[in-house]
Amino acid sequence: MTATAAYQVTHLDALEAESVFVMREVVAEMERPVLLFSGGKDSIVMLRLAQKAFAPAQIPFPVMHVDTGHNFPEVLEYRDRRVAELNLHLVVASVPEALASGLVRESADGMRNRIQTPVLLDAVEKHRFDALFGGARRDEEKARAKERMFSFRDEFGQWDPKNQRPELWSLYNGRHHPGESIRVFPLSNWTELDVWHYIARERIELPSIYYAHEREVVERDGMLYAVNEFLPARAGEERFKAQVRYRTVGDASCTAAVRSDADTVEKVIEEVAATRITERGATRGDDRVSEAAMEDRKREGYF
Amino acid sequence: MTTETLAAADAAEAARTGGQAVPEARPMDLLRFATAGSVDDGKSTLIGRLLYDTKSLFTDQLAAVEAVSAARGDEYTNLALLTDGLRAEREQGITIDVAYRYFATPRRKFIIADTPGHIQYTRNMVTGASTADLALILVDARKGLVEQSRRHAFLCSLLRVPHLVLCVNKMDLVDFSQEVFERIADEFTAFAAKLDVPDLTVVPISALKGDNIVTRSASMPWYEGPALLHHLERVHIASDRNLVDVRFPVQYVIRPQSTTVTDYRGYAGQVASGVLKPGDEVMVLPSGFTSRIKSVETADGPVAEAFPPMSVTVRLEDEIDISRGDMICRPNNAPAVAQDVEAMVCWMDETRPLQVGGKYAIKHTTRSARAIVRGLHYRLDINSLHRDESVSELRLNEIGRVRLRTTIPLLADEYRRNRTTGGFVIIDETTNRTVGAGMIVEAA
Numbered sequence: 032m033t034a035t036a037a038y039q040v041t042h043l044d045a046l047e048a049e050s051v052f053v054m055r056e057v058v059a060e061m062e063r064p065v066l067l068f069s070g071g072k073d074s075i076v077m078l079r080l081a082q083k084a085f086a087p088a089q090i091p092f093p094v095m096h097v098d099t100g101h102n103f104p105e106v107l108e109y110r111d112r113r114v115a116e117l118n119l120h121l122v123v124a125s126v127p128e129a130l131a132s133g134l135v136r137e138s139a140d141g142m143r144n145r146i147q148t149p150v151l152l153d154a155v156e157k158h159r160f161d162a163l164f165g166g167a168r169r170d171e172e173k174a175r176a177k178e179r180m181f182s183f184r185d186e187f188g189q190w191d192p193k194n195q196r197p198e199l200w201s202l203y204n205g206r207h208h209p210g211e212s213i214r215v216f217p218l219s220n221w222t223e224l225d226v227w228h229y230i231a232r233e234r235i236e237l238p239s240i241y242y243a244h245e246r247e248v249v250e251r252d253g254m255l256y257a258v259n260e261f262l263p264a265r266a267g268e269e270r271f272k273a274q275v276r277y278r279t280v281g282d283a284s285c286t287a288a289v290r291s292d293a294d295t296v297e298k299v300i301e302e303v304a305a306t307r308i309t310e311r312g313a314t315r316g317d318d319r320v321s322e323a324a325m326e327d328r329k330r331e332g333y334f
Numbered sequence: 335m336t337t338e339t340l341a342a343a344d345a346a347e348a349a350r351t352g353g354q355a356v357p358e359a360r361p362m363d364l365l366r367f368a369t370a371g372s373v374d375d376g377k378s379t380l381i382g383r384l385l386y387d388t389k390s391l392f393t394d395q396l397a398a399v400e401a402v403s404a405a406r407g408d409e410y411t412n413l414a415l416l417t418d419g420l421r422a423e424r425e426q427g428i429t430i431d432v433a434y435r436y437f438a439t440p441r442r443k444f445i446i447a448d449t450p451g452h453i454q455y456t457r458n459m460v461t462g463a464s465t466a467d468l469a470l471i472l473v474d475a476r477k478g479l480v481e482q483s484r485r486h487a488f489l490c491s492l493l494r495v496p497h498l499v500l501c502v503n504k505m506d507l508v509d510f511s512q513e514v515f516e517r518i519a520d521e522f523t524a525f526a527a528k529l530d531v532p533d534l535t536v537v538p539i540s541a542l543k544g545d546n547i548v549t550r551s552a553s554m555p556w557y558e559g560p561a562l563l564h565h566l567e568r569v570h571i572a573s574d575r576n577l578v579d580v581r582f583p584v585q586y587v588i589r590p591q592s593t594t595v596t597d598y599r600g601y602a603g604q605v606a607s608g609v610l611k612p613g614d615e616v617m618v619l620p621s622g623f624t625s626r627i628k629s630v631e632t633a634d635g636p637v638a639e640a641f642p643p644m645s646v647t648v649r650l651e652d653e654i655d656i657s658r659g660d661m662i663c664r665p666n667n668a669p670a671v672a673q674d675v676e677a678m679v680c681w682m683d684e685t686r687p688l689q690v691g692g693k694y695a696i697k698h699t700t701r702s703a704r705a706i707v708r709g710l711h712y713r714l715d716i717n718s719l720h721r722d723e724s725v726s727e728l729r730l731n732e733i734g735r736v737r738l739r740t741t742i743p744l745l746a747d748e749y750r751r752n753r754t755t756g757g758f759v760i761i762d763e764t765t766n767r768t769v770g771a772g773m774i775v776e777a778a
Contacts, residue, residue: 038609038641039572042364042443051645052604055586059658059700084645086633087598088590169434173395173416176433195431196768197457197682199464201604202697206766220445222436244639312394 043229047080050217052201053180054084054164057215058091060205061162064215066112068094071108071182071280073166073218074236076226078113079235081164081219095160096150099143100127101261101283105331110240122154142285148332152188155212162205162213170222171311174265174326180219186210188332223310224303243276243294254287254314259320278279279309280302357550362438362746365571368447368495369460370455370486371472376503380472380541381448383437384563387548390437391416392626423448432462441567456716456731457682459486460695460771462641463493467571470499475508478518485716486527490772491529492678492733494573494753496524499535506540507553512556528719530750532653535569539564545721550716575642577749580608580616581669581755582662583699590649600631600647601656606699606754610648611639611772618656618764619745624665661702661745669755670776671743675705678714678749679728679736681764683769687727688736698758699742705760710738728770749773 038132040048057064066081068074077161081090113294115122126143129135134153137307157161169176179195181203205213218226222309249268255275256262261284264270275288276299293299325333385391399415435446447462449455463469469490473483483500490498495640498617500522508514519536523633526534537546543552560568564714585603610616614627630640642647648662656662663669679690692707712721712736728734749756760770 038575038577039363040644041361042438044366045643048643048645052585055645056604056700059586062606083633084602085588086647088588089592139504145621170436173433176435177431192431197461197759197771198768199461199759199771200754200757201465202757204697204759204761204766204768206695206761207767220434220436222438224438225443246421307389307393309392309394312392 046221050080054081055216056203057162062094063160064162065160066164068096070238076135076229077166079233093122094124097124098303099146099147099282103240103283105238105240106280124150126150143282150333162215163214166218166331167216168218168221172325176214180216181205181215184212184214190329227300227303231308240277241272243291245272246275250271281315359446362443364443366445366466367468368449368466369470370449370459375472377472377539383547385437388437388439398708407641422565426777432458439494439567460680463490463495464522466495468497472501472503475504476513481717488716491531497533498531502538503541505538506543510553531726535565540611555607563631576752577609580669581606581666584656584660586659587614600649602647604645605640605642607642607752609639610640619655619661620671620743623654625650627655640661669745669747670777672746673740673743674778675774676736676776677736677772677774679770679772680733681728681770685729689727695761695763696758699755704741705738708739711735746774746777
């Protein structure tokens, strides 16, 4: 704690205290929580907060990775190392396995963002998870700006934005019937800049792709995509090398990089503070579908 | 407001602050505020202005709003679309729910709970105000105070929001008239005097033109107070917290199942009020057992003291049976241990009203109980403040004074003394929905 004056705390301490409170509420009140861990910066920060909430005890819940099969190798390596260090149980909800078993079918555009949802819901049902921690933040997207910290989902995993439980003071209502569940967003009140300030303060290691590096890319819809096995260059697209970094880490076939020279956490903070475009707007092909792309996916049970 | 006018303010703002809150030069603190008012009062324009001028509004967000505005045939960029995130809201041109917005200056991080003015204003306003340090009420200078302004002020006082700011907006449309401003300010001040409003500030602004938002307006030299953002950055909130009454609701008992850490038993929770220090004599409720604090710990090590809003783990000298829902306090300063509770209740369920004899679940601090409604003394008309004693139920968005009997004792303070140990929510046991919010007036 870095007190600004007598009995005052900084904004990062206040955010941390709130997130820790939320995580403890879930573990105290719910039966089978799980933390959604993508290897992205927000889920990594969430994992740190979970350590803080239960120290010196172990984190008392497993983590789950919804694996689209389109992964950045740096991120998978990070995931496995971190899970081993913290002695966590990792559940992998695998889209490739679901494709093989016929649970889902590949979408026409080859993007796997949308077909993640049935795979996630299937794993939730199989493991009977009743609370899922997600790293979503309200500053990311306008549908999320209206979502509760404890977000109720019906037995189909669906979010009903017009029928949300009022959330007063710090009294969270996690009551649900069997089969229903709660998505919990401990980072609701954090911004992208808060997350980076916290990563700097806590000296949290991230997958290397968050920092500037040289990569072969193509330009598509005004965004830079890495050329890889999941995302081959299309006819007429020019491949070129650029100094880039990732602001978000998602499915490797629909997550774009941004031009950047920020190769340290301090430089990233400067860059994020100066940027005038949202991280999803800059890097996510999947959010460009329509005004309500995120809302529609959440209604279907997306994160 | 157009992109051009915003861009002009942008240059001025950049000159003032030298850019956004880049690495923490000095520690920033956090201010949560609720905004109340309707689209007609220019609330969305004001929020858009604050976000834009602090560089918290992004070009892709603005471009999306401009495109939708143009497609709908709006005459100006409708910044309400920024906060109206849901499909139904954009289609119907209404705001359904509380939206949370974020911006920061080098001094402070701000969380705005933006509550709609029309639809279900009471439920949303009460929700937004419950966590707010400050509430910002907007009125149109041409119209002056309207019924809605009084309602908002009343709800802020009911929820004990410590700071209130009245923004008299659209001053440009009344020729920046000092007389108009003072008439509205006087009328509001007189009304607020009848309520419990500890701190009131009135600012004449034009959200559209940017007057008195970030910098003091040259058009209103007669106004000697601060610009709005200046006030938001500097309003003193540290004293709002109760540092006197030690209240530590036990949230979770940490007992590592490990071979390396043995015999560890810590009580995790967030300090509701007061200051906890190692060596302090404490009492645990409801048992009444006493002990001393052995240590106050965080994952980063022990701390010398804990105060709100810190989340910590408290360890005691003696082995006492303590579980979630218990409260650590001081032997000579304890909350009531009460099963009979008098409270102001705001009803939030559209499907079924609160009825005398009704049974509900309630959540108060970290404690859950069941309760029966023993009596409904009156319903409050929030426009006239008239008490209607003839009612037998409370419907959606109605507020009344209620007597409850709980299955287990609550460890409760009056809401006016402690917003954390004085507030509770009412949950329907069948639907599991949160159907009401309660503020304790008396617990025995």
